[in-house]
Amino acid sequence: MKTKLFSLMALLPMITFAQYNNGGLSTGVTSNNGTAAPAGYTWSEVQNNTGNTTESNTTAGVGCQKVGTSTNFCADDFIIPAGQSWTISSIELFGYQTGYAGTTSPFTGVTLNIFSSNPSTAGAVSVFGDDTTNRFASSSDGMMYRIFNSSVPAPGSAVGTTRRIWKVVGTASKTLAAGTYWLKFQLDAGATGNFAPPVTLPGTRGLATFNAVQYQSATSTWTPLIDAGNPSAAPDYTMDMPFIINYTVLGTNENLQYDNRVVLYPNPAKDYFKLNLPPESKKASTIVFVYDAAGKLIQSFNYSESYDIRKLSPGIYLLKINDGQNVKTAKLIKR
Numbered sequence: 001m002k003t004k005l006f007s008l009m010a011l012l013p014m015i016t017f018a019q020y021n022n023g024g025l026s027t028g029v030t031s032n033n034g035t036a037a038p039a040g041y042t043w044s045e046v047q048n049n050t051g052n053t054t055e056s057n058t059t060a061g062v063g064c065q066k067v068g069t070s071t072n073f074c075a076d077d078f079i080i081p082a083g084q085s086w087t088i089s090s091i092e093l094f095g096y097q098t099g100y101a102g103t104t105s106p107f108t109g110v111t112l113n114i115f116s117s118n119p120s121t122a123g124a125v126s127v128f129g130d131d132t133t134n135r136f137a138s139s140s141d142g143m144m145y146r147i148f149n150s151s152v153p154a155p156g157s158a159v160g161t162t163r164r165i166w167k168v169v170g171t172a173s174k175t176l177a178a179g180t181y182w183l184k185f186q187l188d189a190g191a192t193g194n195f196a197p198p199v200t201l202p203g204t205r206g207l208a209t210f211n212a213v214q215y216q217s218a219t220s221t222w223t224p225l226i227d228a229g230n231p232s233a234a235p236d237y238t239m240d241m242p243f244i245i246n247y248t249v250l251g252t253n254e255n256l257q258y259d260n261r262v263v264l265y266p267n268p269a270k271d272y273f274k275l276n277l278p279p280e281s282k283k284a285s286t287i288v289f290v291y292d293a294a295g296k297l298i299q300s301f302n303y304s305e306s307y308d309i310r311k312l313s314p315g316i317y318l319l320k321i322n323d324g325q326n327v328k329t330a331k332l333i334k335r
Contacts, residue, residue: 024261025094025165025242026144026279027202033150035159042279044144044165048152050203055234056149057205059227060163061096061195062214062239066109066188073111073131073215074196074225075119075184076241078258080176084249086258087175088128090137092244095187095194096146096163105139109188110170119184120213120222128174131186135170142167143279146197153230165197183243184215198225199240201263202276205229206237259328264319268333272306275330281323289320290332309334 026042037043048056064074080086097106113119113129129135142165148157168187187194199210205227212225225239245258263276275288286303293316301307309332317332 024263024276024278025142025197025200026261027200031147031150031159032152033156033159035150037145038161041143041145043159044146044197044200046147046149047200047202047205048149049205052152054153054231055205056152056230057227057237058148058230059198059239060146060148061197062225062241063193063216064095064185064187064196064214064241065194066111066186067191067193071131071186071217073113073184073186074212074241075115075182075215076212076243077118077180077182078245079180080178083178085175085177086245086247086249088172088245088247089255090246091170091172091183091185092246093168093170093185093187093196094142094165094242095168095189095196096165097189097192097194099162100164100189100192105141105166105168106189106192107139107166107168107187107194108136108190109134109186110136110168111186112170112172113184114172114174114176115182115184116179118182118213120215124182127176127181128172131184134188135172136188137169137171139166139168149230163195183245185243196241198227199242199261206239208238210238210240212239212241255327257326257328259326262321262328262330264330264332267331268335269309270335271310272308273332274306275319275321277321277323277328280325281321281328283323286321286323289322291318291320293318 025044027045029037029042031043046057063072100106112135114127115124116127117124144165145161146163147159150156150159213222214225215222227237242261261278288301290299292298312334314334319330319332321328
C-alpha cells in the first residue's frame with residue numbers, strides 16, 4: 001500500500017482521516033542547472049536523489065496511449081477513507097506530445113476504468129467505466145514543461161520546451177464506498193502518440209511505495225512501471241502516475257479534489273511544515289485553513305514557503321487549501 005496525500009472531505013462533525021502522498025509533477029520555475037522556465041510556467045524535471053551527482057531518473061514519460069490499433073494502459077491506486085462515500089464527477093490526467101507546437105491541446109480522447117483491486121491481477125472487478133468509451137470532456141494547458149535532468153549526470157541534458165504538459169479531463173459519474181481502488185486509464189492524441197509523465201518529487205528519484213503498472217497490448221502483459229536510471233548501472237525505481245479526482249462527499253454540498261500532486265512535509269511535523277502544491281495553487285491568494293478533528297477552525301495561513309504550528313497542540317488536523325477555484329485537503333500530524 002502506498003502512502004499518499006489527498007484532498008478528501010467536507011468538514012463533518014466526525015472526520016475520518018487518511019493520508020495519500022504519491023507526489024506531484026511540478027518541480028519549480030528554475031531547473032537544476034539554473035535555467036528559468038518561460039513566464040507563467042514551471043518545469044517538471046526528471047529528478048536525482050539529493051546529494052547524488054552521478055545518477056538520475058531517465059523517464060520523461062510512459063506510454064498510456066492509444067495510437068491506431070496499439071493500445072497501452074496505465075493504472076494506479078487511490079484510497080477512500082473508512083466512513084466516507086465519494087460521488088465522483090470527473091478525473092483529470094496529464095500528458096504531452098513531444099515536439100507539438102500548437103496552442104490548443106492535441107488530446108481528444110481518454111478512457112477511465114475503476115477497479116476494486118489491482119487490474120493486473122486475476123479476478124479484478126471493474127466498478128465503473130471500461131477500456132473503450134471515450135470520456136473526454138476537455139483539455140487545457142497544464143502550465144508545465146517536461147525536461148530531463150539538466151545537471152545530473154554531468155553535463156546534464158539540454159533544457160527545452162518541446163514537451164508541454166496538458167491536463168486532460170474525463171467525465172465520470174459514480175459513487176464509491178470506502179476502500180482501495182485502482183484507476184486504469186488511456187490517453188489519445190492521434191497518430192503521433194503521446195506520453196504521460198510520472199509523479200515527480202523534487203530531490204528524490206521516487207518512493208519505495210510507488211506501485212503503478214502498465215498494460216502493453218503488443219505482449220498482452222501487465223508490468224510494473226520502472227525507471228531504469230541514468231546511467232544504466234543506476235538502481236531501478238518504481239513509479240507512480242499523477243491524477244486528480246473531483247468529487248463530493250455524501251451528505252455535503254462541497255466540491256473537493258483528491259489531488260495527488262499535493263505533498264505535505266515533514267509529516268508528522270513539530271514546529272513547521274511545508275506544502276508542495278500544483279502550479280495553479282501557488283499564489284498569494286491561496287489560504288490554508290487548519291481544522292481539528294471536531295471540525296473547528298483552529299488557525300489559518302496565507303500562502304507561504306513554510307507554516308508555523310508551534311502553538312498547535314499535538315494531534316491530528318485537517319488542512320483545507322483554498323486557491324479560490326478548488327479546495328484541496330490534507331492530513332497533518334502535529335508531534
